Amino acid sequence: MSPLLLLSFALQIACCVHVVRTGRPLYWVFILLVFSFIAVIVYFIAEILPDLRHNPSARRTVRNVRNRIDPERDRRDAAKLLKAADTPENRRRLAEESLRSGDYTHAAELYEQALKGLYATDPDLMLGLAKAQFGMGDAHKARDTLDALITANPGFRSADGHLLYARAVEDTADAAAAIHEYEAVVQGYPGEEARARFGLLLKRHGDQARARAVFQEILDRSDAAPRYYRREQQDWIAVAKRELATLQD
Incomplete structure (x- = not known):
């Protein structure tokens, strides 16, 4: 049987299965x-x-493929929009794209420019600025920005923001405060990054038993989780396996 016929047969069967499974x-x-x-x-x-057009996961996959082919496309589009209309929303969008592409200096400039007037204490903009500052290697500024964010917006909640704060505190050499922050953030963080970073911090500061327990918890959670979760968290699961092996030597 020719490869073309085999491909046709495989696609037909796949589509037939899709018909039955999706009703x-x-x-x-x-x-x-x-x-x-x-x-x-x-x-x-x-x-x-x-x-596919209405499926968030499918759209994310398409976006990831597109970004691999042309990683600067979204940033160019955002820059064009800002050039056409200098609005807070367009400035925020370009700042986010600059942050995503790793241009932390430009992102910080854009966020600082956006944090004026009615938007002077906007929590999303302040969080973006803190991310840019942390990306630039300035953990002290990032921590100060996040402290100001919480002061101005006491009701604001962000799992990513809380993890960023814990990392900023850790990088300012305040280990006790960082441990306290990680203890809080791991309770509701949607993924294993916070636990993995917490375990690494505990290991660095000599709390081997507790670090081992945190890494084991990651593995236990991933074993009980669906396959897609294990796939999404595979990097942090790998960290847990590696570190647990070193702690058991």
């Missing part, structure tokens, strides 16, 4: 089996593509 009309099975490649293309356009 599509069963006449699609007949169409797919009879009309081969043409039916697969029509089915993809009619049934699968609309779902």
Whole structure:
């Protein structure tokens, strides 16, 4: 059997399985089996593509692929929007894209420019500025910005912001305060990064037993988690496995 026929057969079967699993009309099975490649293309356009457009995970995958091909596209688009209309929203968008691309200096400048007037204490802008400052290697400034954020917005909650604060406190050589912050942030952080960083901090400061318990908790949680979670957290799970092995030597 030729490779082309094998590919056609595989795509037809995959689409038929999709029809059954997603509850599509069963006449699609007949169409797919009879009309081969043409039916697969029509089915993809009619049934699968609309779902991809409205699926957050699919959109994120498409965005990641696009960013690998052209990592500066979103940043260029944001710069064009800001040039056309210098609004707080456009400035925030360009700041976020600069932050994402690793241009922390430019991101910090944009956030500082945006933090004026009605937006002088905007929590999202202040958090973005703290991220940029931390990315630039200035943990003290990042900590000060986050302290100011909480003072101005006592009701603001952000898991990423809390983790950033713990890291900033850690990098300012305040180990006791950092441990306290990590103890709080790991309670509700949606992922294993906070636990992994907490374990690393405990290990560096000689609390081997507690570090071992934190790393073991990561592995226990990941073993009980769905496959997609283990895939998303694989880097931090790998850290836990590596560090746990060294602690058990």
